[in-house]
Amino acid sequence: MALAAQYSTSAVHSLGPLADNESVRSSRARTKGRVLVVDDEPALRRSILRLLHAKGYEVIAAQDGFEANELFTEHAFDVVLSDISMPGWDGIQLLRSIHATDPDVPVVLITGEPAVSTAVKALEYGAFHYLTKPVDLHTLEEVLEKASCLRRMAQMKRKAAELFGHQMNGPDLASMQASFERALNSLWAAYQPIVHAETGAVFGYEALMRSGEASLPHPGAVLEVAEKLEQLDVLGRAMRNKAADGMQSAPKGALLFVNLHTTDLLDPHLISDDSPLAQIAHRVVLEITERSSIEKVKDVRDRVQRLRKMGFKIAVDDLGAGYAGLTSFALLEPEIVKLDMSLVRNVHLSATRQKLIQSMTALCKDMGMLVVGEGVESEEEKVTLRELGCDLLQGYLIAKPGPAFPETNW
Numbered sequence: 001m002a003l004a005a006q007y008s009t010s011a012v013h014s015l016g017p018l019a020d021n022e023s024v025r026s027s028r029a030r031t032k033g034r035v036l037v038v039d040d041e042p043a044l045r046r047s048i049l050r051l052l053h054a055k056g057y058e059v060i061a062a063q064d065g066f067e068a069n070e071l072f073t074e075h076a077f078d079v080v081l082s083d084i085s086m087p088g089w090d091g092i093q094l095l096r097s098i099h100a101t102d103p104d105v106p107v108v109l110i111t112g113e114p115a116v117s118t119a120v121k122a123l124e125y126g127a128f129h130y131l132t133k134p135v136d137l138h139t140l141e142e143v144l145e146k147a148s149c150l151r152r153m154a155q156m157k158r159k160a161a162e163l164f165g166h167q168m169n170g171p172d173l174a175s176m177q178a179s180f181e182r183a184l185n186s187l188w189a190a191y192q193p194i195v196h197a198e199t200g201a202v203f204g205y206e207a208l209m210r211s212g213e214a215s216l217p218h219p220g221a222v223l224e225v226a227e228k229l230e231q232l233d234v235l236g237r238a239m240r241n242k243a244a245d246g247m248q249s250a251p252k253g254a255l256l257f258v259n260l261h262t263t264d265l266l267d268p269h270l271i272s273d274d275s276p277l278a279q280i281a282h283r284v285v286l287e288i289t290e291r292s293s294i295e296k297v298k299d300v301r302d303r304v305q306r307l308r309k310m311g312f313k314i315a316v317d318d319l320g321a322g323y324a325g326l327t328s329f330a331l332l333e334p335e336i337v338k339l340d341m342s343l344v345r346n347v348h349l350s351a352t353r354q355k356l357i358q359s360m361t362a363l364c365k366d367m368g369m370l371v372v373g374e375g376v377e378s379e380e381e382k383v384t385l386r387e388l389g390c391d392l393l394q395g396y397l398i399a400k401p402g403p404a405f406p407e408t409n410w
Helices: 009-013 040-056 063-075 091-101 116-124 135-162 170-185 220-229 234-248 262-266 302-309 327-332 351-367 379-387
Strands: 034-038 058-062 079-083 108-110 129-134 188-196 202-210 257-259 284-289 313-318 336-339 370-374 390-392
Touching: 009 284, 034 040, 034 063, 034 234, 040 058, 058 063, 063 079, 079 091, 079 135, 091 108, 091 379, 108 135, 129 135, 170 220, 170 234, 188 234, 202 220, 202 234, 220 234, 234 257, 257 262, 257 313, 262 284, 262 302, 262 379, 302 313, 302 327, 336 351, 379 390
Parallel strands: 034 058, 034 079, 079 108, 108 129, 202 257, 257 284, 284 313, 313 336, 336 370, 370 390
Antiparallel strands: 188 202, 188 390
């Protein structure tokens, strides 16, 4: 059903005829923002144009992705609303081109042929929202309002950065985006073994992010750029896919530990049954760090419960780093807990650390959780952690991270 079919004739035609590419001439300061509408159906395109104008938006229309891209290079837009399936340049190609120029512009994609794979691709390339036809007018208004607000917020953040001397100009942004793209293209997963403390037998492998991009020489640099570009979700998906691919040759029974940023819990791709990680969910432990605040994630319990139903196990990482206290335990109820390496380092020389680890380990075991001693670098640390009750161990002493799959040293 065409979008226009949902609205009354008077609503669609009350403004009189409007030609393609006709824009409202009033000042942008007096509108809700400027919207670029892209659709290859003339009637639908004109209907959306009229409706958005009636709601206070300044609107310019294009009939395909190529024309829209030309308009985008000539005009400033607050939001882009585009059909996905169009001849020539489709909505996904337009989305990628727009974000290569200005990643702050929200792009809302619409399709008349909804499919999970299409939605995943749209979100993977940074679409602000994904709607299916027929689109409810109220929903469209809400989405555009949020998108317009997001655009204004991004502009204010940029002005604030310039005011305080942290200017992010076009060339800087383009260079950062290029570095990030190269990092994504050279992304690979290094695996570090996690072993049973008593026997040294492999329990699983933690997948750690690595990249061949020289300008981003370590994982922290890649994460920092992804955060600045607001593409943590893109990086998270790419890394989860890489980690899952490597497990095809993993030893039988070994689990895969995958790190999650708290924002990854909001990513629809994480709970998509079609994702590579979901295909092996029964072998995957999702690590959520204590360093991140999960209280900001709405409905975190429901989201985690859904992941468990898919087969995933949950781990809390960096316990004892002094950030989130016991909040993660209450919200996540993890099956596995990883002690922060700051507690592990030289534990055999510190009676205070030994008492703290022993108490933490006993508490975790009372709650039915396995405890991992992370960052083990000496034989003395290994022996002490085992005596204090750690179930599993991980660190350079056992094996350094490497391509699938490093041999252990026990």
